[in-house]
Amino acid sequence: MESIFSFCFAVLITPLLPAVIQKTKAFFAGKQGPPLLINYFTLIKLFKKGSVYSTSTSFVFQMGPVVGCATSLMMLLFFPLAGAAPIFSFHGDVLILFYLMGLGRFFTILAALDTASPFEGMGAAREAFFSTLAEATVFGILVLFYRLSGSLSFAEFFSSTSPINLSGAHAALLILVFIALYIVMLTENSRVPVDDPATHLELTMIHEVMILDHSGPDLALIELGAWLKLLFYAAFLTRIVDLFHFQNFWLNSLYFYAVVTFIYVTIGTVESITARLKMNMVPKFILTPFALVFFATILTMELIK
Numbered sequence: 001m002e003s004i005f006s007f008c009f010a011v012l013i014t015p016l017l018p019a020v021i022q023k024t025k026a027f028f029a030g031k032q033g034p035p036l037l038i039n040y041f042t043l044i045k046l047f048k049k050g051s052v053y054s055t056s057t058s059f060v061f062q063m064g065p066v067v068g069c070a071t072s073l074m075m076l077l078f079f080p081l082a083g084a085a086p087i088f089s090f091h092g093d094v095l096i097l098f099y100l101m102g103l104g105r106f107f108t109i110l111a112a113l114d115t116a117s118p119f120e121g122m123g124a125a126r127e128a129f130f131s132t133l134a135e136a137t138v139f140g141i142l143v144l145f146y147r148l149s150g151s152l153s154f155a156e157f158f159s160s161t162s163p164i165n166l167s168g169a170h171a172a173l174l175i176l177v178f179i180a181l182y183i184v185m186l187t188e189n190s191r192v193p194v195d196d197p198a199t200h201l202e203l204t205m206i207h208e209v210m211i212l213d214h215s216g217p218d219l220a221l222i223e224l225g226a227w228l229k230l231l232f233y234a235a236f237l238t239r240i241v242d243l244f245h246f247q248n249f250w251l252n253s254l255y256f257y258a259v260v261t262f263i264y265v266t267i268g269t270v271e272s273i274t275a276r277l278k279m280n281m282v283p284k285f286i287l288t289p290f291a292l293v294f295f296a297t298i299l300t301m302e303l304i305k
Helices: 002-013 017-028 038-048 059-077 093-114 118-149 154-159 171-188 216-240 249-273 279-303
Strands: none
Touching (some): 002 059, 017 216, 038 216, 171 249
8 A cells, every 4th residue: 555655645635736847947037936836837737738739640649748757757666755655566677677767758759750840859869869878877787786686676686685775875976876866867868968848959968859739638748758757766866875775764754855845845946956968969978877887886896896
């Protein structure tokens, strides 16, 4: 029951947390910002509307939002949220789940290409290139975690007798992993300095340009899927810095979501004090976390001995 409640609560709170980013950015700008429930209002408004489809699109265009949202939702089913055991778990689930996330991105790219718009094709090409670079870091982290835990399961990573977190024996290595995964989170979720979700400049748009032709419930599913993916990465980072573990489930949940909220605040802070990188500098930025993870993996060869 704790696992089901934790999952349902995570899905329910998913639209609320991105509003924390907006509030943080508004604070730095000296503004009041939108209400914290703004994303719930947005979802309700979009689901009430109808979807408009171009005559040049096919069923692929309609599948993109559904597959993207479903794969992001599936990630939370296998992740140990707030110290509770995941609803589903098996050895090797991390490999399948990250490939499922890639599948969701693949259908999003296909949906953008299906519009026959060269503008959306440009954004799809950038999305595919940058996500490919980020995948190297993700699988480098999985290799490192396998060396530390001997498992390829989210449940074993964080819920075993020797969980992977900063309170363990490999805290120094995990600091490098935390920095690398944080950069991957910014990349995968199209945040500054890789992309700007609020931009309307054609030459710099990446993710936003791919969803210009989506409307109504389709756009709502895309937004919800993006928020679910952001929550997954924030939860991943939170479990790495899990310094305290209480015997009480409610205290664990309170601590977990306090750290998750703090990570969202840092995202808003980064977007407020950092400029978006030039397009030719983005690949170098994305490859930086791979260098950190590779260095941490090399160090484990000596430490594990």
